[in-house]
Amino acid sequence: MVLPAHGGQPGRIAASFGMEVKGKVYDFSANINPNGPPSWLSEQLPRLMEEVAYYPDPDYLEAYEALAKHEGMDPEQLLLTNGGAEAIFLITQLFLGKKALTINPTFTEYERACQAFNIGLTHLRLNQEFRFPVEAMAQVMPDVDVVFLCYPNNPTGTILPLTELEHLLKLGMEIGTTFVIDEAFVHFLFEEELSVKQLLAFYPNLIILRSLTKIFAIPGLRAGYMMASKDYIQKLKEKQPSWSVNGITANILPVLLSDKSYMAATKAWLEKECKKLAENLSALKFIHTVSSVNFYLLKDGERPDETEELFRFLVENHIIPRHTDNFKGLDGSYLRLAVRSAEENDYLLYVLRKWREAP
Ligand SMILES: Cc1ncc(COP(=O)(O)O)c(C=O)c1O
Known part of the structure; x- marks a missing residue:
């Protein structure tokens, strides 16, 4: 199986597992601020076209x-x-x-x-x-x-x-x-x-x-x-x-x-979501790193050898994690997940609960 070397390519990640995800995809593979580019950027794009020509x-x-x-x-x-x-x-x-x-x-x-x-x-x-x-x-x-x-x-x-x-x-x-x-x-x-x-x-x-x-x-x-x-x-x-x-x-x-307000909003979002995720993941008995930033490593504490199965389960449920096959020392034993919006993180927790309850 040839897996993409970096996150942020949800279609290719799913395809490398022989899977196709139809409908909405939740991309947890790239550790990028989910709040998106600052809103003023799209307003300035017409003006910025000048920069393209010179x-x-x-x-x-x-x-x-x-x-x-x-x-x-x-x-x-x-x-x-x-x-x-x-x-x-x-x-x-x-x-x-x-x-x-x-x-x-x-x-x-x-x-x-x-x-x-x-x-x-x-x-x-x-x-x-x-x-x-x-x-x-x-x-x-x-x-x-x-x-x-x-x-x-x-x-x-x-x-x-x-x-x-x-x-x-x-x-x-x-x-x-x-x-x-x-x-x-x-x-x-x-x-x-x-x-x-x-x-x-x-x-x-x-x-x-x-x-x-x-x-x-x-x-x-x-x-x-x-x-x-x-x-x-x-x-x-x-x-x-x-x-x-x-x-x-x-x-x-x-x-x-x-842009201080963008930074402040980012910190407020991250602090709240990290706390929520850490509490819920621990309660669900997942092993996860205590991260100081917007991503973390995860594996099932009860079925630690089933990371690949967990990967498939998440993809089947439209969640794209980042594999860790090309991180020396992890070699696929964990998944890396980005901290996403409150709604997306809640959906992730819902799917992880489903995995926990699966026979
Ligand atoms: C640790 C680290 N350093 C550097 C980079 C590259 O940063 P940029 O996207 O600004 O080139 C990345 C991107 O994933 C990264 O994870």
Whole structure:
């Protein structure tokens, strides 16, 4: 069976199980804000058509100014990217032929990018509770040039505590190891002050990448950026193709970043839904990760070996989960589910109750 490598392709996911879903489909496979793009975006689309016919400003002056203001940073410490994915592929180009460490299960694009640029990859595993193996990481670090950490981690939603990360960053400074912290989901965090950004001023061996694609639900447009020392940003900029960020994204970036009410509504929705889901899933005896963001891992606590059957049952009931077959260390043993709207999450719980009651 060939399963799609990423979520967000409900038809293909169902088809790979030899199934066809007719009627309404509930896509829980992509971890994108279900509130959809901010409502003002569709109103502005006619005006934005102008951006389609011209090359964007290659220096993206207005977008950088807005981002620098938003982050309270020098523009020279920032690099706008065509989503978090471009950032990952730019960073790996700084480590051609060197060695990297990832902690599995984690986002699969680090491995793809390392393979593309001939970077030797060492893997460690999260522990049983999906916590980071800090001591094992410290032991491996002298043998690697760069560590990729997803913070919070996709697909588990778990986080490496900042004090432990700082311990590793200090060691990295001593032995010359760079840390790439992927904060693609940081804007979903209930407590954004958990961001690694506060460590940037102290650790020049730190590169942070972020995505705005997920939080603003704009995967068809894409938006992301990096934060690092001026030196790293300069080197990364040299690798980036000109006009990499499209004109529409560049134009709307200042408005996106200042849309406080969209962010507030997102946090309020997420906090409420996460609490409801956690309580109900535990009551139904499903094993699920305690995630700090908008997705979580799930398997049946009573029938833990029946994840594939659960997958089929959900698809038959028009719910598309994300398989975990290509997450090393999970190998299909869990499903990843996005936190969706209140109505969709209620439907999921209804279907899971049906599964629980099935003979
Ligand atoms: C952890 C992580 N980093 C980066 C990305 C890529 O972000 P973008 O869609 O902005 O390219 C994703 C997308 O799924 C992701 O899950």
